[in-house]
Amino acid sequence: MKKSLLLMITAILSLSVFAGCSSDKTASKADLTVWSFTDELQEPINVFKEKNGVTVDLTIIPIEDYPTRLRPVLESGKGAPDVFTGELAFIKDWVEQDYWEDLSQEPYNVQDWEEDYVPYVFDLGKDSEGKIKAVSWQTTPGGIFYRRSIANEVLGTDDPAKIGEMLSDMDGLFEVGEQLKSAGYRLFPDEGAVRWFAQGQDPQPWVNENNELVLTEGRINYFDYAKDLREKDLTAFAPEWSPAWFAAMDEPINYNAGWEEVKEDAADQTEVFAYALPTWGLHSVLKTNTKETVGDWAVTNGPNPYFWGGTWLGIYKGSDNKDLAWEFVQMMTHDEEFLTDWATETGDVLSYLPVTEKIKGDFSEPFLGGQNNYTFFLDEAQNINPGIVTRYDQQIDGFFGSMVGEYVEGTKTKEEAIEEFYRLVKNAYPDIKTPE
Numbered sequence: 001m002k003k004s005l006l007l008m009i010t011a012i013l014s015l016s017v018f019a020g021c022s023s024d025k026t027a028s029k030a031d032l033t034v035w036s037f038t039d040e041l042q043e044p045i046n047v048f049k050e051k052n053g054v055t056v057d058l059t060i061i062p063i064e065d066y067p068t069r070l071r072p073v074l075e076s077g078k079g080a081p082d083v084f085t086g087e088l089a090f091i092k093d094w095v096e097q098d099y100w101e102d103l104s105q106e107p108y109n110v111q112d113w114e115e116d117y118v119p120y121v122f123d124l125g126k127d128s129e130g131k132i133k134a135v136s137w138q139t140t141p142g143g144i145f146y147r148r149s150i151a152n153e154v155l156g157t158d159d160p161a162k163i164g165e166m167l168s169d170m171d172g173l174f175e176v177g178e179q180l181k182s183a184g185y186r187l188f189p190d191e192g193a194v195r196w197f198a199q200g201q202d203p204q205p206w207v208n209e210n211n212e213l214v215l216t217e218g219r220i221n222y223f224d225y226a227k228d229l230r231e232k233d234l235t236a237f238a239p240e241w242s243p244a245w246f247a248a249m250d251e252p253i254n255y256n257a258g259w260e261e262v263k264e265d266a267a268d269q270t271e272v273f274a275y276a277l278p279t280w281g282l283h284s285v286l287k288t289n290t291k292e293t294v295g296d297w298a299v300t301n302g303p304n305p306y307f308w309g310g311t312w313l314g315i316y317k318g319s320d321n322k323d324l325a326w327e328f329v330q331m332m333t334h335d336e337e338f339l340t341d342w343a344t345e346t347g348d349v350l351s352y353l354p355v356t357e358k359i360k361g362d363f364s365e366p367f368l369g370g371q372n373n374y375t376f377f378l379d380e381a382q383n384i385n386p387g388i389v390t391r392y393d394q395q396i397d398g399f400f401g402s403m404v405g406e407y408v409e410g411t412k413t414k415e416e417a418i419e420e421f422y423r424l425v426k427n428a429y430p431d432i433k434t435p436e
Contacts, residue, residue: 031055032324035070035081037063038311040348047338048328056328063087074099077318082325086134086312091124093391100133100314101322108326110135113334118378120386121351125312134312137333137342139279139351141380142196142306143299145286146274148369151298154183154273160371164300170197170225173303177234186255186270189238189245191226191408193276195401198222200304205390206397212433213425215418219400223417226408236272248272250290278308279349279377287367295366299373305383349377392429399424 032054034041045056059081061069067090073080074097086094094100103110110132114122118139125134144167148158155166155176166172173194177187188194201218208214229235236255238244247253252269277285286297313332315325331338339355342348347365350356356378363374403417403424412420422434 031057032083032321032328033057033059033081034083034328035059035061036085036311037061037066037087038085040311041085041332043346044332044338044342045328048331051331052324052327054324074316074318080316080318082316082319082321083313083328084316086314088124088140088308088310088389089394089397090391091134091310091312092389092393095125095127095133096391099317101317101319103132103135103314103329104130108132116334116353118351118353118381118384120307120381120384121310123386124310124389125314134314135329135333136310136312136351137339137348138310139349139377139381139384140307140310141349141377141384142276142278142281142302142308143376143380144274144302145277145282145297145299147271147293148296148298150180150185150271150273154179154185158298158369160298160300160376163298167300167302169303170201170221173197174228174232174234177229177232180273181232181234184270185273186236187234187273188229189236189248189272189275190240191229191235191404192240192401193235193274194225194229195222195404196276196306196308197303198225200306203304203385203388205388207390207392207432210433211431213396213422213435215421215435220418223404223407223414226404230408236270238272246285246289249275249286250292276302278306280309282365282367282373283347295369297368298371299368299376301376301380305380307381307384347374349374349381351381392432395428396425399428 039060045058049056121136121139126132151158151163166176180187198221199218202216204214204216236248238248244253252271255270313329315322319325336354339350339352343350343355343359360374363372364370365373399421403421406412407414407417425432426434
């Protein structure tokens with residue numbers, strides 16, 4: 001998934017994929033329209049149009065604009081796509097809307113597929129009544145991608161299992177950070193990387209069954225962990241998705257320790273040891289931003305499992321082209337031949353177990369020095385709890401992250417930041433109960 005690139009796109013990219021088949025065959029089937037926030041469907045669409053002799057129009061919209069651009073056409077039915085995707089950040093909101101076709105009914109009967117998928121992936125495509133609105137071919141657990149050469153130099157090993165032991169709790173994570181700093185390296189590019197491990201200490205939904213905002217101890221700890229990383233100078237001060245954040249994957253970067261006193265000529269250089277990224281981060285982030293460090297990476301666990309992102313696929317309820325749309329959804333999510341080819345060619349970690357069971361044992365990733373990352377991620381996926389995902393996550397996560405940032409920068413105390421967080425949530429969602 002190329003989410004990192006899509007976050008920086010400022011205009012809609014529309015791609016039309018035309019079939020190179022006979023006019024008779026093309027005329028025999030209607031065109032298919034697909035909307036998504038990611039370009040990962042482009043190659044599958046190429047396969048689909050060659051197999052079916054159809055025209056497929058793929059419209060890609062930057063993820064930050066996607067819900068606001070898509071919702072009006074789904075509600076009006078004018079210009080709505082036959083197939084559209086949903087992302088983890090808003091999947092639980094969208095499955096409750098009347099946009100996607102119910103795939104539990106005839107002729108789909110997707111409920112019969114359930115045992116063939118990683119459980120959390122299949123569950124997230126259901127609405128509160130158990131109707132299946134969307135399905136996904138992939139699973140997106142996260143890990144810590146680290147540089148093997150730096151690990152060998154500073155930690156005495158590059159073995160993922162041994163590095164994972166060192167990073168298996170927050171104390172160990174900070175201890176490794178101090179060792180790296182002493183050798184001239186930095187643990188992470190920025191403080192945001194630690195959010196997954198702080199919140200994962202006690203994973204709960206942002207809003208519980210009583211409609212109460214849940215600020216767990218782990219989430220509160222994120223304030224302190226992020227502040228400690230900054231004050232102890234364990235990061236390269238390269239904000240997530242910034243040019244420096246990408247550059248540090250492949251080369252030493254300039255950084256300014258102790259931002260408050262920094263001067264123009266106070267820049268120094270450092271190399272970044274690790275990035276906290278999910279499955280898609282390997283292919284769409286690391287691989288697309290590295291040349292010098294190819295083969296020098298490995299992936300291991302952090303203090304706790306986490307997951308980030310994911311793409312679900314469904315059929316627009318008002319589509320006049322449901323038969324063809326269903327053929328595409330089936331190919332993308334349940335066609336064993338296609339998915340085997342897709343996984344072996346792209347390395348995308350599938351949620352479809354009949355294929356993963358077949359290929360996982362022999363998987364080897366050259367970018368990771370030959371490591372079998374497939375087995376690692378599939379094991380991590382088994383620890384994911386879909387119950388922590390809510391319809392509010394995208395906006396509440398944004399509010400929370402901004403308040404942690406203000407605390408780290410020193411513009412708010414922790415108490416002020418938490419109070420402002422409550423206010424932001426209450427203003428956005430008056431029905432959610434926040435502490436007085």
